[in-house]
Amino acid sequence: MSDLPWRQLRDESIERLRAAGIDDPEQEVRWIIERASGHSPSEQVGVLDDPVTEREVRFVDQMVLRRAEGEPLQYVLGRWGFRTLDLLVDPRVLIPRPETEVVAGLAIDALPTGGVLLDLGTGSGAIALSVAAERWPDVEVWATDTSSEALAVARANLAGLGRRAGVVRLVEGDWYAALPDELHGQVAVIVSNPPYVAATDSLPPEVAEWEPSTALVSGPTGLEAIELILAGAVDWLAPGGTLVVEIGETQGAAVLALAQSAGFTNSRIEPDLAGRDRALVATHP
């Protein structure tokens, strides 16, 4: 046990993050203390005068140092909430975003009972595993990624689903390439949050320096991955099936035109919680 009470460690940590220019150091330190001690933010008020163990001091210090050096809080904590799940996250995967929770919800709403869902570019597994968790046991989920490192994270998250993991298959390959032939024409919902940033777009330093660029940047226009996903979708979807693709807020009109060229006659753009264009929803013709 150290001589330090939580109150002192908390206050010193807040000051270190404030000095490093972190916007809301009080909130971030609450999350850091929760990670180190297991005490939720509301429980922390009751333990402020309790002594901190040496191990907890070291753990908090390391997390505060990493955060002060600019690493995203989600990687520092090593986990982040997405819909009903608490996912492991590290620099091998994109940090799951709140707008993607909306995209996952659109896919879940479109999925008939017992349907097959395909998540292209699964990363941490955020979308695929949410569908499995929320629609188990009446669903079959396939998730693909080209990054073996991302799939290792998705596999660890899948293990956290317990018996609900049994409905999920993770496969490594380029978009549709690793899928079994017999899924052709059988998929009820294809969902994807693909890379959709253009190579020339500037990203906030915290994103550009820490998150995998292969998860973010698509190519010169930002539309390349969406175009490939659209081009394959009609072959894999069952009649009446739905394609849901996350898009950048300025890409709506271009993506609707691409969907039309790919053979989708019934398409719309859905907003995220901030009212920005965020997802293409297209029905198999």
Ligand SMILES: C[S@@+](CC[C@H](N)C(=O)[O-])C[C@H]1O[C@@H](n2cnc3c(N)ncnc32)[C@H](O)[C@@H]1O
């Ligand atoms: C924007 S991230 C989305 C991750 C996760 N689905 C989410 O929403 O948090 C895009 C993912 O697509 C994967 N990816 C990039 N190119 C790919 C390709 N050609 N085929 C399959 N996956 C790809 C990346 O490795 C990354 O995990």
